[in-house]
Amino acid sequence: MSDIPLAKNQPFTLRVQGMDCGGCERKVESALKRLRYVESVSASAVAGSVQLTAQDGDVLLRQEIESTITALGYRIIDETSAAHDAGEATPWWQSPKGRLVIVSGALLTLAWVLKFVWPDLGTWPFVAATVVGLVPIVQRAWQALRLGNPFTIEMLMSIAALGALAINAAAEAAVVVFLFAVGEMLEGVAAAQARRSISALSKLTPSTARLLEQGEAREVSAASLVPGQRVQVRPGDRLPCDGTIVDGRSHIDESPVNGESMPREREQGESVFAGTVNLDGVLEVEVTRSAENNTIARVIKLVEEAQAAKAPVARFIDRFAFFYMPAVVAVALLVAIVPPLVSSMLWSESIYRALALLLIACPCALVISTPAAIAAGLSVGARNGLLMKGGAVLEQLGKLKRVALDKTGTLTAGMPTVTDVEGLEADSSGADVLRLAAALEQGSSHPLAVAIGNYARHQGVQVPAVQAGHALSGQGVAGQVEGRELMLVSPRYLQRFAARPSGWDARIEALETQGKSLAVLLENEQPLGLIALRDEPREDARSGLQALERLGVSVVMLSGDNARTVAAIGEQLGIEAEGELMPEDKAQRVRQWQAQGLGPVGKVGDGINDAPALAAAEVGIAMGSGTDVALETADAALLKNRVRGIAEMISLSRATMRNVKTNVVLALGFKAFFLVSTALGITGMWVAVMADTGATVLVTLNALYLLRYRFNDIS
Template identity: 40%
Template sequence: MDNKQVYRLQGLSCANCAATFEKNVRAIDTVEEAYVNFGAAKLTVVGKATIDQLEKAGAFDGIHVIPEHEQKEVPPVPFWRKRANVLATISAIFLMIGSLLSFMKGEQHGLVIGMFAVAIVIGGYDLFRSGLANLGRLQFDMKTLMTIAIIGAALIGEWKEGAVVVFLFAVSEALERYSMERARRSIQQVMDLAPKTALVKRGTRIEEVGVEELQIDDVIVVKPGQKIAADGIVVSGASSVNEAAITGESMPVHKATGDEVYAGTLNEEGALEVRVTKQVADSTIAKIIHLVEEAQAEKAPAQQFVDRFARYYTPAIMAIAMFVAIVPPILFSEDWKLWIYRGLAVLVVGCPCALVISTPVAIVTAIGRAARQGVLIKGGVYLETLGRLRAIAFDKTGTLTKGTPAVTDIHAFSGWSEKEVLHLLASIEQYSQHPLAKAIVHKATEHCLPLADFHVSDFRSLTGKGVTAVVNGTTYYAGSPLLFASKEMPEEITDVIHTLQQAGKTVVVVGDDKQIFGVIAISDEMRSEAATVVNKLHMVGIRTMMVTGDNEATANAIGKKAGMTDVLAQLLPEEKLRIIKERKQQYGHIAMVGDGVNDAPALAAADVGIAMGKNGTDAALETADVVLMADDLEQLPFVIRLSRQTVRIIQQNITFAFLLKLLALILIVPGWLTLWMAIFADMGATLIVLFNSLRLLRVSSLR
């Protein structure tokens, strides 16, 4: 959409402020639509509006508006120097002076009332300006309720109570702002990892340019200790690169010519020259940041419930307050001042602060925590669903296994050694492009066997069976056991082949026209952590199953080794899809873990699609609901634990906030709860909800 603009916001303090700012921006004549992402502190505008217009719409909360891709930053203001906090401090000073004078002169003395009035005006200036404007538009939010309550307290002569309420509300707002900034800091730390400049090679010269000026095919120089400025391919040099910014894995990865590197990762040792393959806005880290911010904006089911509830809650509180203030004096000739005071207390304690932030602060914190651990969760709905999983289905290749064939066994016969068998076979297979051939050559390279020692000629591929070649004047054959079916095979060799095949391994036999002198087994090795992870999932009550297109022998071998509850093999993509749908009916909530491409139908059908993200990152980011950026299955127990803890904390927040409000409302009627106690109860509920949610920052991986 051409007229769509995205801005970063600095100074956005609370969820209610975000809603008010959004309404103010929508009210601009040239704006068609506006949306504020409170979790990520971003504004999306459809239409046209100047920065001045937008900042004027957010002036009530001191909001600074910055274009998304602009490098300009408004320097962060220290907590104690923020305008709202300075006003609250001045208000507190006048409140204390007034309280001291009240002991000497009484609360109704003119000087005492003056001190409290100054405290109310200074501490509540921003509150009143927003609250009165909302009242004029008949918009009843938290600030509207507080404004009515404080002005009402002053009108009935409760100046001290009004001043205390203003001060405590300012403290509550300041702490809420601080807590949200801390919750947002996790994604801000990811954003700060990407460097702002890069060293570009221009012929024989090296120039420093802004990263936004980089073009595809530019060659950038990355010195030891510098961060890589863009996604690209190493064209010169070798080094260890710390990819924690992308994968969450702190162990460095060796990079050499031809290897892919990512923006924001740290070059630790040698100098690298990198050919840029993506513009900065399209880099992997930019996509991760964008997806995390979008995820923080997406409302979880619990938050949708709270939002619906809040629409009726605030008018209900207004009605209850009116009832408490008017009905007893009219029907029972009670004291008007006493019951108006209690009605005002209802307004104060009824402020929906704790309820409104009960879910978003937990979602923002949890998604940011997961991102720092290398797990990308695309929204609150998936975060909640992960916490309710009862079964997880795994693909085999590239998920439970490493995805690359490797030599696992070497058996030698007829007087040959294992080393001789491997050396000969690798010298033949080096001319083949088959994945099994590459595994054999790789194994020989690991053992430093020089393939040039043999003179190989007349290499031919025998379709479906293997290969043949003349080595140092002798014709040799290598391939499946079927290639040697016409020869009489000793029982010793057939037993070995049978045992290896029963273990789910692919067997390569090597020999000449007269005899077989070697058997090599190759398999896609299971990830070292797979069995441990599956066991941890079983311990928390989650059933596991493997769904794979591989043959039954191989699938059963891997499934048994991993400890899977069920193994389903030889499945076509549409059959995987059918299995996922059936098990969803059986278990309620099910996740599918795959590579993000081949398993797309099954990933889409599952309640949560989880992709291994390191290989084919772009595809994984696009197709899955959750991405394990380091391809580390160990993160699954972590994300399950984080999700369950998030669900528990959201439930605790909503329950506590609602019950405390209900209890406070009950205590107001007999007069047991004063006005300042009501705001203290409201502030306490808000702070408990905030700090309870911030506990998610400490959830650790189950390693």
């Protein structure tokens, strides 16, 4: 038992082994809710966890909680064991439920052989097979009853099997117990598969790192790394931390984190993430986040929190199941008592039908139908860089009718790039202007200077050296390049240095109308040419917006940038755009649309100024490169930093809800059909067990099929 106290009024999570279905969840939740000071409980069979909030924080309460879970037949495990169980598949025949299937099946087979060889032997071999298989079931039923939960599948199974023995249906009782064991084993296998699929992220970060100290590398635990330390990452190694490259250049496979299929070249000064793979160069990386706060850890935490947050449809199913089981038990009592009193039906026949009805009463398939699909959808999203903080968010995403997007860093890359380079004199070409401007900007960290330098490098331009380079306060830069006195200034300061050439004003106005920033190159106060720069739309911006349009979602751009730039980008992308908005203005626009019935509304952004609108929208989506405030405020995050990811989230939400509806129809359809057929005496007890456990396994497998989802319908 743990001697660690609880955090008062703060949620905490316990890893629980052995929960495999919705019935398990309900048993655990029902028992824990009866404990003193326990305020809320949410059990997840798919995640293998129980999340609680307590009004008190003493050690004894935690021990009482753990004792209650253990008394129900489940086992508390630590994070290391949970990760091991998620990654290592235990063969079914080595599990307790698997061993019970083998023993029960062997005894049942032996009983049939003995009956065939010695017909006069009687039913005792079947009684023995029933009792051996029933013992662990009765134990779990008694434990749940002691903790105040009489309506469990184990209790119903125990009553049905013992009742069958009482009416001399020992052979059928043995078959029922065996089929129940098989069904539980299959549920365990399916749930374990779901947990492995969802928990695969925990194995992405390597356990060790090569820490650099005084130029020497030594191997240390990756969990021990702290911000400021430096690590060496060799080709083929996974990055052990989030960090910034301080030396080296390499292609990085980021698909484990964000699902991006093509490796990206990263160089000095750029950020890299834990769990990604260094492909072809030695890197020296400075740690920026500790192990418990790196990208992988944050993703895992978000997914775990998401699994605990039930969707509205899941909460409805839970409420329905709460009344469903007692209602079916009441119907079974009526079926047992009424027919012999009003007709010539034998008591043994009516009791048999009632016992069969009890086996259908457990709503396992119905209860697991929704969380299994939701968990699978969240897992697919996480694998593809789409993080959603709960089933409610996943459900709501598919209902969005309008999405508002920020401009800078969301629709655009968030950094300026060169769009135009023009020479104004006959002897001044664009290439010459670029070469001289890049020389003047050497060593500057200004975004425009960096953009000009990067563009020159990508164009293969040989940049000459600059002498006596210096900044012109608030105006630009100046210096000597190849013996020439040069300046690079903004057009608004141009009149201080040179007369404007013919047609100059019209050209500048045309470029600035397109939302571009300009830098003019001067020699001896005479213009040689100009360079235009703009924060350009992301490569996938247009296709991402088109994908949203195909899904029937309207798009509006809301930005704090100047109206001319916003209008130019909006026109280029073909969407409605509004600029010069303060943070509260963006939130107000969202609320106006909601009041006008244009919602549900989604808001996408990456900065602190987007936080109010993210909170106001039904679904707030943060770009993964955004600020921590935006990420914390948002309901979802796009790790890929791609506009197309918004459409992928909506598409995945709709696919998940279709899966949920299919599962509910399957579960209710099976129940309804076999309730009627059993009440009429058409199907017996063993068919009832197959219907119950079969439906549970079927809906779980259907949910797991969602793990293979591909985003083809938005192409």
